[in-house]
Amino acid sequence: MNETDPKPSVQRQAQEAFVEALLEHQELPLSIDRRIRQVEQRLDAEERRGQWMRRLAGPLSIAAVLAVAALLSYPTSVTAGERVRRARAAETAAGDRRYSLVIEAPVRSPDRPPLQGWLDVRDSQQMLLRVTLPDGRCVLMGRDGDSAWQSDPDGVPVQRDPNSAWASWMELRSGGLLIDSMERLLSAVDGPYRLEAHDDAGSGSIPGAIRIQATRTGRGDLLPDAVQLWIDPSTEAVMRAELRWDDSAMTDEGARPAAPPGRRVPPGIPAHQPSRLVMERTAGVKFESDRFSAERWFGADCND
Amino acid sequence: MGLPPHNRDATGREVFAILARENANHLLVHLRALVRDRTAVDDLFQETMLIAWRRLPEYDRSRPFGPWLRGIGTRLSLEWRRKSRRLTPIDPAFAEAIEVAGSRFEQAEGLTFDERLASLRECLEHLSPDQDEIVRMVYREGRALRDVAQVQGLNEETIKKRLQRLRGALADCLLAKGAIA
Numbered sequence: 360m361n362e363t364d365p366k367p368s369v370q371r372q373a374q375e376a377f378v379e380a381l382l383e384h385q386e387l388p389l390s391i392d393r394r395i396r397q398v399e400q401r402l403d404a405e406e407r408r409g410q411w412m413r414r415l416a417g418p419l420s421i422a423a424v425l426a427v428a429a430l431l432s433y434p435t436s437v438t439a440g441e442r443v444r445r446a447r448a449a450e451t452a453a454g455d456r457r458y459s460l461v462i463e464a465p466v467r468s469p470d471r472p473p474l475q476g477w478l479d480v481r482d483s484q485q486m487l488l489r490v491t492l493p494d495g496r497c498v499l500m501g502r503d504g505d506s507a508w509q510s511d512p513d514g515v516p517v518q519r520d521p522n523s524a525w526a527s528w529m530e531l532r533s534g535g536l537l538i539d540s541m542e543r544l545l546s547a548v549d550g551p552y553r554l555e556a557h558d559d560a561g562s563g564s565i566p567g568a569i570r571i572q573a574t575r576t577g578r579g580d581l582l583p584d585a586v587q588l589w590i591d592p593s594t595e596a597v598m599r600a601e602l603r604w605d606d607s608a609m610t611d612e613g614a615r616p617a618a619p620p621g622r623r624v625p626p627g628i629p630a631h632q633p634s635r636l637v638m639e640r641t642a643g644v645k646f647e648s649d650r651f652s653a654e655r656w657f658g659a660d661c662n663d
Numbered sequence: 664m665g666l667p668p669h670n671r672d673a674t675g676r677e678v679f680a681i682l683a684r685e686n687a688n689h690l691l692v693h694l695r696a697l698v699r700d701r702t703a704v705d706d707l708f709q710e711t712m713l714i715a716w717r718r719l720p721e722y723d724r725s726r727p728f729g730p731w732l733r734g735i736g737t738r739l740s741l742e743w744r745r746k747s748r749r750l751t752p753i754d755p756a757f758a759e760a761i762e763v764a765g766s767r768f769e770q771a772e773g774l775t776f777d778e779r780l781a782s783l784r785e786c787l788e789h790l791s792p793d794q795d796e797i798v799r800m801v802y803r804e805g806r807a808l809r810d811v812a813q814v815q816g817l818n819e820e821t822i823k824k825r826l827q828r829l830r831g832a833l834a835d836c837l838l839a840k841g842a843i844a
Contacts, residue, residue, distance in 0.1 A: 373696070373760030374834040374843055375827070377768070380695035381783055382802040382833075384688065391687045395680060398712040402676070405713075658710060658742045 456480045457641040460490070463634045478638065485651040489661050497661030501651050508653040567591065568598055583636075602636045679719065683712055686729045688776035689769060693733045696761045697740040697753060707743060711736040729769055733762060767844035768837075779842075786836035794829045801826065 367375070458478045464471035476490035476498075487501040499510035557570045568589040575584050583602040591598050649655040690711060694704045714735050715722075722731055737758045744753045771779040790798065793815075800806045800814065808826075812819045837843045 369754065369756045370760045370763075371831075371834070373757055374764050374838070375830040376696040376757075377692070377761055377764040377843060378783075378830050378833045378837065380692040381768075381780070382798065382830075383695055384692050391684060394687060394708060395683055395712075398683065398709055398716075399676075399680060401709065401713060402716055654738065657714070658739050658746075660746070663746075 454481065455644050455646045457644040458638040459641060460488075461635075461637040462490070463636070479644070479646060479650060481646060481651065487651050491661055499656055499661065501653065501656070503651045503653065510656070567593075596640065598640050600638045604634060675719065676716075679716055682728050683715070683732075686732050689729060689765060690733055690736055693761060693765055694736050694740060696765075697737065697758055698743065703743055707736060707739050710739050714739070730762065730766065733765070737762065764843045768842055771842050782837055782840045782842035783833070786833050786840070789836060790829065790832070794825070794832075797822065797825060797829060 456479070458480075460474075460476040460478055462474040462476070464473065472493045474490050474492065476488060479487040479489075485502060485504050488499070490498045492498060497510065501508050553574050553576050555572045555574075557572060569592055571586075571588040571590060573586040573588070584605045585603045587599075587601045588597050589599040590596070647655075687708075691704065691708060694707050694711070695701075698704055698707060711732065715732050718735070722728070741753050741755065741758060744750050768779060771782060787795070787798065797811060797815070800811045801808070808819050808822050812822045815822065834843065
């Protein structure tokens, strides 16, 4: 080392750090075996519980994105319809947005605690859903513009398995998944709602907001039965949305009918619609450039 | 060692376990060079292996397994330090230089990691008795610098400087042998 140089080069620092790590390294073959066995034990445990956990990310995220999209697409009904169309235009140009989420258990599973999470959205191709499970673990799902990914049971991002099944109510009769594109999603939810604007802010009151009540007029296998939107009239932004599914249209199995042929929802997957999904917009967010990439979430905390 | 199958079946698990064992020592050294915290190194080792298993289908079988595995470890280490409130983030250039230094070591003669350590042992033989004593106390016995300073009748700063010079001398020796780059 050049002693006149007060700060060694990065290369030199790395060489010395590597030497020090070699000096400290006192692993015996047995301790390496122990480490590998620990890894294998975790892999075994993961495989036992992995399947349903991996797939849980799908339904939840679909529900969340469905909620966003549902805000944007309600038709006709003069005043309320116009208000929704303006909101749709505002949302399309909105850029970075964050919504807090509360996903309540299906009507037939009232004992399950609600799930809480966040949905970060930049556009239809860049989104990130984070949901904290009751046991504290975190489910992540994202689209980074090029590909879709989701977390495994330990919260580590992995590419999404294209063959994994989805709850039937997430899939469109026309084929494909709601999450595939915003256009498909909008097309799917466009139509069967009666819209009303209310001066009162209703139970989820947001000061100054206009509440839009959307009630489903037709039967479908995926749409919520009722939607409420709270729209800020000065910005046209949707500040809060509440989606409700009732129990009346469910089959004895719980899920709505028309699961696509050949698809199978594994046991334990929450195939039922949530009873209620609430989204509330957070003001003033600006995401870093790698926010939606899987790499960003290696070892990261769900609350980052 | 043969290339791991992309299928994550029972055979894949066995091959992965063999590859994991083969590369475990170097991965630990790599993580220790990046992250000084021993507990963190243990955790990062586990996470690296788990992620490697999950991402095995993405592994390019035409390339060596070790650098791919350590690449995962590097990303996790960078992330761990980035999240630490009390530690400065790791410079990615430093992380890359660690990999460069270690890649030559990986190519050193010897089937096992211990055999590859022969170069280091040879370099250690060239240390002065005082330096050898410091290596013994600090790295083999794991004693605190304060204790070492007391035994040597020196202050802690002096011991730190001697350690730094000692590591530099060993690095030079290993460089001369072509054992690191």
